[in-house]
Amino acid sequence: MRNETSWTLFDTFLMLMAIAAFGWGCFVLFVPESMFSHSSPAPRLQATQPPPDLAAIKEMVVATPAIAPQPSWTPLRLSSRWKWIVIHHSATFGGTPESIDKYHSTRMENGLAYHFIIGNGNGLPDGVVAVGRRWTEQLDGGHIDGGKIDHEAIGICLIGNFEEAAPTQMQIASLKGLIVFLQDHLSIKPGLIRGHRQMENEATLCPGRFLPIDVLVKTLRSGS
Numbered sequence: 197m198r199n200e201t202s203w204t205l206f207d208t209f210l211m212l213m214a215i216a217a218f219g220w221g222c223f224v225l226f227v228p229e230s231m232f233s234h235s236s237p238a239p240r241l242q243a244t245q246p247p248p249d250l251a252a253i254k255e256m257v258v259a260t261p262a263i264a265p266q267p268s269w270t271p272l273r274l275s276s277r278w279k280w281i282v283i284h285h286s287a288t289f290g291g292t293p294e295s296i297d298k299y300h301s302t303r304m305e306n307g308l309a310y311h312f313i314i315g316n317g318n319g320l321p322d323g324v325v326a327v328g329r330r331w332t333e334q335l336d337g338g339h340i341d342g343g344k345i346d347h348e349a350i351g352i353c354l355i356g357n358f359e360e361a362a363p364t365q366m367q368i369a370s371l372k373g374l375i376v377f378l379q380d381h382l383s384i385k386p387g388l389i390r391g392h393r394q395m396e397n398e399a400t401l402c403p404g405r406f407l408p409i410d411v412l413v414k415t416l417r418s419g420s
């Protein structure tokens with residue numbers, strides 16, 4: 197005797213299997229292979245930032261007046277041993293004295309290797325001059341050779357990567373003001389105000405091609 201229920205269940209089972217097989221076949225045939233591939237997609241063209249205009253940066257440096265000296269720049273006891281001013285960039289997009297101090301503390305005694313940091317608005321506010329402990333306590337820097345030059349060289353670091361981007365006008369104004377202040381209190385010859393890479397035996401791009409130190413040094417007291 198025919199069992200209606202069993203037949204129905206068996207038919208349903210066969211039908212489901214057929215649908216499943218058909219579905220899998222369609223999936224394999226028509227779904228693009230890329231869905232299974234783990235290789236990275238073809239590189240897409242990205243809009244790149246145009247490089248800064250060095251001629252315009254030089255004009256800005258010439259036209260920017262120095263800021264007035266600030267009380268925090270005067271240490272309790274100013275050593276007369278300082279002969280050099282060496283300018284650096286952080287080679288980073290942003291940063292603060294605290295972030296750099298944390299990094300340097302793992303590498304050397306006294307942490308933050310520079311005497312001054314000048315912010316660019318990414319971390320430390322734009323143009324703000326932060327005074328490091330090495331300046332307030334008149335300690336040797338840790339930004340050049342770890343020896344004789346560090347004993348005589350004031351280190352100023354501007355936040356930013358000036359191989360790729362321009363310094364801000366407020367950074368230039370602060371840098372000029374700080375250098376003028378240091379020159380007025382110490383016998384620092386203009387020829388000894390240098391970018392890091394102008395120092396002997398220093399293989400570095402610091403402080404970057406878009407910070408024209410030569411123009412800055414020649415026009416410290418210019419600007420309108």
Ligand SMILES: [Zn+2]
Binds near residue numbers: 284285392402
């Ligand atoms: Zn440097």
